[in-house]
Amino acid sequence: MDQNHRTNAVIPTAIVIVGILLMVFGIGRGEALLVLMKAIRICLECVGIG
Amino acid sequence: MTNAYLPGFLNGSIFTGPTKIACVPGLSCYSCPGALGSCPIGAMQFVLASREFSFSLYITGFLVTVGALSGRFTCGWLCPFGLFQDLLNKIPFRIKITEVKGDRYLRLIKYALLLVFVILFPLFVLDIAGQGEQGFCKWICPSGAFMAGWPLFAANAGIRGAVGFLFAWKNLILIGLILVSIIVYRPFCRYLCPLGTIYGWFNPVSLYRFHINESKCEKCGTCQDACKLNIPVFEKPNSPECIRCNDCIHACPSGSIQKGIAGREHTVYDIKT
Numbered sequence: 001m002d003q004n005h006r007t008n009a010v011i012p013t014a015i016v017i018v019g020i021l022l023m024v025f026g027i028g029r030g031e032a033l034l035v036l037m038k039a040i041r042i043c044l045e046c047v048g049i050g
Numbered sequence: 051m052t053n054a055y056l057p058g059f060l061n062g063s064i065f066t067g068p069t070k071i072a073c074v075p076g077l078s079c080y081s082c083p084g085a086l087g088s089c090p091i092g093a094m095q096f097v098l099a100s101r102e103f104s105f106s107l108y109i110t111g112f113l114v115t116v117g118a119l120s121g122r123f124t125c126g127w128l129c130p131f132g133l134f135q136d137l138l139n140k141i142p143f144r145i146k147i148t149e150v151k152g153d154r155y156l157r158l159i160k161y162a163l164l165l166v167f168v169i170l171f172p173l174f175v176l177d178i179a180g181q182g183e184q185g186f187c188k189w190i191c192p193s194g195a196f197m198a199g200w201p202l203f204a205a206n207a208g209i210r211g212a213v214g215f216l217f218a219w220k221n222l223i224l225i226g227l228i229l230v231s232i233i234v235y236r237p238f239c240r241y242l243c244p245l246g247t248i249y250g251w252f253n254p255v256s257l258y259r260f261h262i263n264e265s266k267c268e269k270c271g272t273c274q275d276a277c278k279l280n281i282p283v284f285e286k287p288n289s290p291e292c293i294r295c296n297d298c299i300h301a302c303p304s305g306s307i308q309k310g311i312a313g314r315e316h317t318v319y320d321i322k323t
Binding site: 033 | 108218255
């Protein structure tokens, strides 16, 4: 792998790590549970009831 | 596969298991009777609409991670509503349009929908209890109307009794898209989808990318002719509009378009005989 290809891989890898950290922080502050609470009930907006 | 809870379709109910804490990469409504996971755009709106949070680290992180791994690969290969449009476009019809008039401007609609209906509506259009409105799910999303609305309407008497103007409005959008999809390839992905918009931003920097071998490319334009989204792949191999369907790779006579993962190039051999 030449220098250019290594550089090409570094940026997306760094972004993936940032994304994972954001997810971890989000889960830590309770967002995932909020999503679960919404997702296990029929979403009336999605169905088209309001 | 992410919509495999079959009893839901028979009972007119939805899956209520713990896997719904996780999002699926594609636009897959969590109120689809078969859904085993959550829709990232629906989840984003719900978190923003809540009184607890005004920004979603969880969903933003999810979108950033999926986008940085594969850009719009999800759109081409993992999104159920994308597949639905693919199948509709296979219906034989006298007119098939690849170059849409005003395409450049129509593509801006999806940015407006993302900003207004996915972000601003949940944050600023509030009910008397302070709960925001999920604008995209409520007013636009044809995936929800198709994957949740239709099956629940068919199998759930309570839902049938409650539908009104909004149901008719969303079905108007859905039926319009179904008809247009027969003539134009993936109109929802091209012009309306906020999820594809976000993933598209990552196409130029994602781990999974296309690469043009400049020494072999003759700039003949065969790739653009093969692309159903009319992308000049030889000039913009990582266009935000590209859904990674690989049609250009298979069509290229000189084999100049390569897929790359983590900076390593992989020559693609067409296995079709």
